[in-house]
Amino acid sequence: MAGMKQSELAKRADISPSYLNLIEHNRRRIGGKLLVDIAHALGVEPGSLTEGAETALLTTLREAASGADMPEAEFARVEEFAGRFPGWAGLLADTQRKVEALQGSVEALTDRLTHDPHLAASLHEMLSTVTAIRSAASILVEPGDIEPEWQRRFNRNIYEDSARLADTSRSLAQYLEEADSDASETNAPQDELDAVFQRYGFHLPALETREADVDAVTETLGQDLSQAARWLLRRVLVRYRSDARKMPLGACADVVAVSGHDPFAFAERFDYDLTSAMRRLAHLPEDILPDAVGLAICDGSGVTTFRKPLPEFPLPRLGAGCALWPLYRALARPMMVHVDVMEQSARAAARHRGIAISQPIGPVRPHEDVLFESHMLIVPEPKRDTAEPIRQVGLTCRICPHASCTARREPSIMVTS
Numbered sequence: 446m447a448g449m450k451q452s453e454l455a456k457r458a459d460i461s462p463s464y465l466n467l468i469e470h471n472r473r474r475i476g477g478k479l480l481v482d483i484a485h486a487l488g489v490e491p492g493s494l495t496e497g498a499e500t501a502l503l504t505t506l507r508e509a510a511s512g513a514d515m516p517e518a519e520f521a522r523v524e525e526f527a528g529r530f531p532g533w534a535g536l537l538a539d540t541q542r543k544v545e546a547l548q549g550s551v552e553a554l555t556d557r558l559t560h561d562p563h564l565a566a567s568l569h570e571m572l573s574t575v576t577a578i579r580s581a582a583s584i585l586v587e588p589g590d591i592e593p594e595w596q597r598r599f600n601r602n603i604y605e606d607s608a609r610l611a612d613t614s615r616s617l618a619q620y621l622e623e624a625d626s627d628a629s630e631t632n633a634p635q636d637e638l639d640a641v642f643q644r645y646g647f648h649l650p651a652l653e654t655r656e657a658d659v660d661a662v663t664e665t666l667g668q669d670l671s672q673a674a675r676w677l678l679r680r681v682l683v684r685y686r687s688d689a690r691k692m693p694l695g696a697c698a699d700v701v702a703v704s705g706h707d708p709f710a711f712a713e714r715f716d717y718d719l720t721s722a723m724r725r726l727a728h729l730p731e732d733i734l735p736d737a738v739g740l741a742i743c744d745g746s747g748v749t750t751f752r753k754p755l756p757e758f759p760l761p762r763l764g765a766g767c768a769l770w771p772l773y774r775a776l777a778r779p780m781m782v783h784v785d786v787m788e789q790s791a792r793a794a795a796r797h798r799g800i801a802i803s804q805p806i807g808p809v810r811p812h813e814d815v816l817f818e819s820h821m822l823i824v825p826e827p828k829r830d831t832a833e834p835i836r837q838v839g840l841t842c843r844i845c846p847h848a849s850c851t852a853r854r855e856p857s858i859m860v861t862s
Contacts (some may be wrong), residue, residue, distance in 0.1 A: 447487050451730050457486035462646065467756060495651050502527060503578065505538040508545075517556060551844055567617045574610040578603055599707035636762060637674035638681065639752060641666050642773060645779075647753055648730040652686045653694055659683055682749060688725045691717050697725065698733045706738050708822055719802050725823040727753050739797075739823030745816055757795035758787075758823050759840060767839040769851035771801035779803040780816050786826055787837045796826040796835065 453463040465487065467474055475483065483489040506523050527534040574771055581599045585591065591599075651662045659682050666682075667675040692715045704710035711722035725739035742751040747765040754760040765773070771783035783801045801821040808816055839845030842855045 449487070451735065454483070454486055458482045458790045466737075471703040483718040490679050494498075495692050502534060505541050508535060509537060548844075567613060570613050571610060571617070572604050574613065578610070580845045581606070587589045599747055622726055633762075634671055634677055635675035635750075637670045638677045639762070641670070641678060641744060642753070646730070647728050649682075649685060649728070653689050654683060655690060657686050657687055657689070684724065685728060688721050688728070691721060692725045694729075694733065697729060701729070701734055706734060706736065706822075706824055718804060721803050722817075723800070723820045726822065736825060739765070739826075741770075741821045742774075742821065743819050745776060745818070747773055747776065750818075755797070755823055755825065757825070758789060758797045761841050766841055768854070769836060769838045769843065769850075770821060771799045772819050775801040775803040775821070776817060779805070786833055787836050787838045789838055789840060798826045800824070 451465055451469075455462040458465070458479065460479070469704045474782075478493050480494060481564060484494050485619045487494075503523055506527060507520070509525065510520050536581055553714065572599050585599055625756075645666075649662065649666075651665075652655060652659070659679065663679045675829045687759055696715070697711075700711055700714050707727055708719055708722040708726055711717075711725060712719045716723070723740060726738050728733065730808065733738065734776070737755060738753075739755040739760070740751065740753040741749055741760055743765070749760065749765065749776065750764075752760040760766060768788070771785045774780070775783050776831050781804070784801075785799045787797050789795065799821050801819060803817045803819040806818045807816050839847065839850075842853050843857060844851075845853070845857050847853070848857065
């Protein structure tokens with residue numbers, strides 16, 4: 446209503462656009478000074494911003510009901526429930542938010558446990574040491590006499606192993622305490638690459654001009670990166686510059702104004718392949734494409750090589766995600782467009798449309814296999830009644846509650862039904 450862009454409001458309120466986006470999607474609460482600052486930036490009374498509290502409460506209750514597969518007749522009575530029992534409704538909404546926060550923590554910890562080499566090595570060392578101590582102790586408590594020399598040897602082993610266990614535990618505790626530091630968050634080249642794009646919102650103005658120098662931009666953005674991460678960064682930036690030259694920002698804005706985030710319209714307008722259109726959409730600034738889209742790219746082995754997650758559709762940091770995503774199905778049927786409306790198991794209230802295609806990369810030579818790469822554009826989908834099938838998917842098998850899924854490749858740590 447104020448005609449103000451999200452980025453401008455975030456600047457006036459002295460917060461990041463991504464944090465403001467979380468606030469607008471009821472993912473963060475505000476109050477106190479921040480509420481006053483936002484109200485002042487919009488030129489309204491702070492009280493007018495709290496009038497949407499009832500709407501937020503109803504939205505949270507609907508999310509809880511969606512995840513529980515509540516009958517439609519009961520689902521329609523959510524407003525009656527909130528009106529008759531406001532205290533219970535508030536309690537249920539708070540519980541739902543806590544559940545979502547815990548699910549996010551489980552996903553993050555599981556992802557880290559799977560891919561953090563230092564953490565995995567430390568846990569392996571601890572388990573091995575505990576097993577050694579238990580073995581020596583079980584021998585000492587067995588009936589019968591043990592020769593003094595062997596008894597001293599077992600006692601010495603227990604002492605040395607327990608000392609090593611204590612050192613490993615202290616080291617692991619210190620490492621986990623530093624989990625929020627930048628150093629611990631970027632323990633792999635792909636993590637470092639992700640951090641760069643997250644920092645700049647996936648849009649790099651320095652590459653939007655025809656005179657853009659990829660090497661100079663790589664040097665600027667990759668000052669604190671490892672050599673492997675700089676190599677990955679340069680490869681992505683070369684593609685970014687190529688896509689930007691094919692599809693200039695001004696022309697992109699014109700297409701968005703008419704067709705929104707439709708990758709097919711982009712491909713037709715600029716006469717380029719669909720994957721280029723997907724990448725270009727993922728790198729557009731929010732003043733051109735206000736509703737952000739996500740993007741996942743994987744190679745022929747299924748390993749993710751580029752990721753732009755959405756708040757309601759996270760992507761695994763390394764390795765493969767849910768095998769039911771169209772991203773991987775596209776690898777089996779190259780050059781065919783695969784489209785699914787998806788609900789992630791841990792986020793039943795949010796729907797996303799996945800548009801995926803697998804295309805050849807590199808030169809095509811006689812008598813040689815063609816290498817393929819798969820792209821999946823992730824577009825938020827309004828939740829409405831539709832005859833289109835909804836595919837229930839997960840993030841990764843380890844934290845997916847669908848025990849009977851035929852695509853499962855490992856047991857889940859979540860409670861299954």
